[in-house]
Amino acid sequence: MASAMQSSLPGETGPAVAEVSRTIMIVGGGIAGITAAVEAAEAGYEAVIIEKEPYLGGRVAQLYRYFPKLCPPYCGLEINFRRIKDNPKIRFFTMAQVEAISGAPGNFEVRVALRPRYVNDRCTACNACVAVCPAERPDAFNFGQGKTKAIYLPHDMAFPMKYVIDDTACALSECARCVEACQYGAIDLKMQPREVVLRAGAIIIATGWKPYDARRIDNLGFGKYADVITNVMMERMAAPNGPTGGRIVRPSDGAPVKSAAFVQCAGSRDHNHLGYCSTICCLASLKQAAYLREQNPDARAHIFYIDLRTPGTYEFFAKKILSDPAVTVQKGKIAKVVQDAESGRLVVEAEDILSARKSRLQVDLLVLATGMESSLSERSSSGAMGPSFEPAGSEAETSTLRAGPFRVDQDWFAGAEPQDGIFAAGCARGPFDVATSVQDATAAAAMAIETLARTAGN
């Protein structure tokens, strides 16, 4: 491994720059990107990961547990990080974004913009800076639930294990208390954005996904009622290193949750929002129902759905969770969510398709199973309306990559063959679960190596 933070950039200088014809660039350091990198590197190729966050691991690092085994994502990440640490063929840049790609298969040139971390490679993660930092920021890792100091470690297993400063919250040189506290000369408040130029023979786009903005769904009360949260927020709440230390509580008053309802297809399978099915949300809600039940033997979970999508062997997972009589499901869409004037609890009004009746349910917590949107979409999350996803077969060009004609479909997932020598992997290709992302990324690495083999003689 060679990390590339601001004080040292092995990508720019040292002999670490390998033959271009044996180098694969991977854009995105989530589970798909990490997988593509380690799998390619272990087959003997050089891998360079470009990650926009200050750490690798992406979305899976934010999950409490995976379905169907209900096991912690840190377990597989630990192995993968070790594979990176032990392998000099893998380099990575954090806080980095691709600015432009030029060239051709076998010899791409990529301009990468590096945001300042304000903390260099000398950071030992001793935490002395945090003790003196006077400024706070909403904790993005926890989706805004809770706060961190302006200088912070993104999460307990952050890799690289180096701190970072949020310059939107920090007074930088006007404060500089952390600089005094740091015994290792690791903080540089004058750090500037930079650009590096890297070369690679093939490129894998593993830019992943982002949660669909629940504020766009106006009948479900997100942003209006504190006790309406999204499924990704629920993951953080259930995680022991999350904002509540793992306790599932009502955000409005911190009281334990005795009943929760889950709303499936919150944004997905909806022409006004995301036209496709986000694949993982039914399984995620079943999993989260299990979190709640594990914590509170008296709690009840109720899932509103259109179709319960638990393909293949996942059906057995669904059966296991639904064998608990306190986890119930109802086929039907939510009409509206209101607040009971007396109790302050949420009241969910829904249709029950199978009985053709309307139902009302009072709950402590409403979890919106929001869908997965491709990170290749550049639309700002505050946009009032989602795009229409009426399939029309047209192609768009993403400006995120500025890679020339990089094919994406109208839903912003990469087209089948985005561009010669450039491959998409994981949730850049579609809404996938973790296992599928890993499979997909391994295949993308194979395809990238095929490109290198084909162009090696050129």
Added chain:
Amino acid sequence: MANKKVGAYICSGCSIAGAVDVEQLAALGAEAGCLVRKSPAFCLEDSRLIRDDVAEGAVEAVVVAACSPRVNTDVFRIPGATVERVNLREQVAWSHPAGHPETQELALDYLRMGIMRAQRVARPQPYTQANTRAVLVIGGGIAGISAALNAARCGFRVVVVEKQEELGGWANRLYRQFPKRFPYRGLPPITVVEQVRELRALPNVAIHCGSSVESIEGEPGRFKVTLRTAQGTVEDTVGAIIAATGWQPVATEKYERYGLGVYPNVTTSVALEEMAKRGVVARPSDGGPARRVLFLLCDGRGDDAHLPYGGNVSSLVALKQALYVRELNPEALAYLFYGDIQTPGQYEYFYHAVQADPGVLLSQGQVERISETHDHSLAVELSGTTLGPGTALEVDLVVLASGMAPNTATSDGALALRYLQGQELPVTKFGFADSNFICFPYETRRTGIYSAGAARQAMDLAAAARDGRAAALKAMQSIEKSSAGQAVHPRVGDMSYPGFFMQKCTSCGRCTQECPFGALELNEKRNPVLNPNRCRRCGICMGACPVQIISFADYSVDILSAMIKSVEIPEADGEKPRILALACENDAYPALDMAGINRLEYPASIRVLPVRCIGSVNSVLVTDAVSRGFDGVALLGCKSGEDYQCHFIHGSELLEKRMANMRETLGRLMLEPERVQVVEVAIADYAQLPSVLNKLADAINEVGPNPMKGF
């Protein structure tokens, strides 16, 4: 061994100096004969001091007493020396009270253990043998074809074995495929012929159709394969193998309650596909046109779960078939009933496209009864539909979704491995190759052999094509790694492998049985023989051996035992209990680190010794610890059972079995069995670790001081 030049590099940074007396640690190092250096940050400029000492030949074994081995890995990778990391930061200074005598003794013990280990480890000599850059692909369906194409284009020689007379597999039997890309409309033709042509055009690919595998023996890099072909027996050597053996429809008896095999006009989706390929969808009873076709999907939660394999594939197949029934006969009507329609991801668009056809009726619903009318038409009664209660329909044809059962489930001898542990890949209860299938789906329990396509998981053609490529990468990787004498996942790059002190072997065979990867065979004398390239270096054989003859250059019962014995046991006054915690390095050890990062405190009486897998713990280590005077031993492993988390499959499960032996041994020593405790620790459980470890310490303390102290 005693003359080994050991350097002890004691870091005082990151509040280590504030928590422990670094001078005393330095004195201990000097007393042990080490070259000792101190620094406020060995991870920075002072790492040069270590490199210089090694370069000058002053030090051949480095002990870095600083932070966890999980950080600064690259900084402390010192060429020319072995490196031990003593975790004074996360697991001493950050998790125990500063300046406390017990914290100090903990640090001293960890340094003693580190120096002891440094003195005893040897650098592994890699096992490298001439390897063959060739891949055998078993199965010439879409997954096998794309695997072969990928490996061949990457420069590997490829041998394809297909039992049918033609390449193409199921794709040859399909009429159309469902759309795989935006806008997910229409039914594209099958294009497998083109891929077969591409494959046949490659010079480095040998294709054997109408052939099968007679036997496979050997190891990654050098599998000896014998094929039965039309031209007779063919022998070859390949470096890695891809099992793309495909699927078959679930046995039709499972569908009898729907009238299959009873009524002629009840058929399966597989039979319908073949019918459509012949150009007409007709009633089998009289050959008349099928104008009303009812598709019945596995009704999901209401069903008895005969069919764990279909999933999204069967929903998409039914949608496709509904469309082409209408296309072949525009007057035909298609009815499709399901439990939950499974069209994940962008296949939702295809679902919408089918919904838009007024001749296709889609509804949730379960079949109550199917019966025959006078002319073999079928009367179908359904419940739970959106058409109202008591839905009844008369149709010409009922099509039942065929479940896809992996061929790996039936152990049909496709691999014919000459392995002591069996001829085929070990599988899960669903019949798919056993692996940590979420994070590492291509791993199997037979190193160098990877499954792909519908044999690995129910999947459609597009997914199988990608899957084949991914498996090809794993195959090529396995050849690369074994050629360098390095392990593959999860201990990637490890060059150690077990050695056997055969003079003492009792031929009990336990190592051969317990190896999760079938790396060991028995020779004619019933002695174990290692295939190093099959080995994943977990050390489970080392844990299994009742006479402790199995060891790695840098990991052995001797080394661990010496480390345990290097711990100083205080007098038997009960004031300072000592507990040994053998901790899985993949889960429990990182969890302890994270407890430290969060400055969570746990008992300083616990001495943590990381192990490659909890299954590698030989019970003699536990005996050694209690004989030495430890008051208790904790074994911190991961979750076992169906949802196991062990990266070596069943290390934690084996531990449970071995516990019985250990308790018996304790009985013989007249010690209480409660002194040995098994604790399941997941990596994310660090917040609970203090209470778990406090409880454990309390339980052991309650038993009282170990009477063996001082002996």
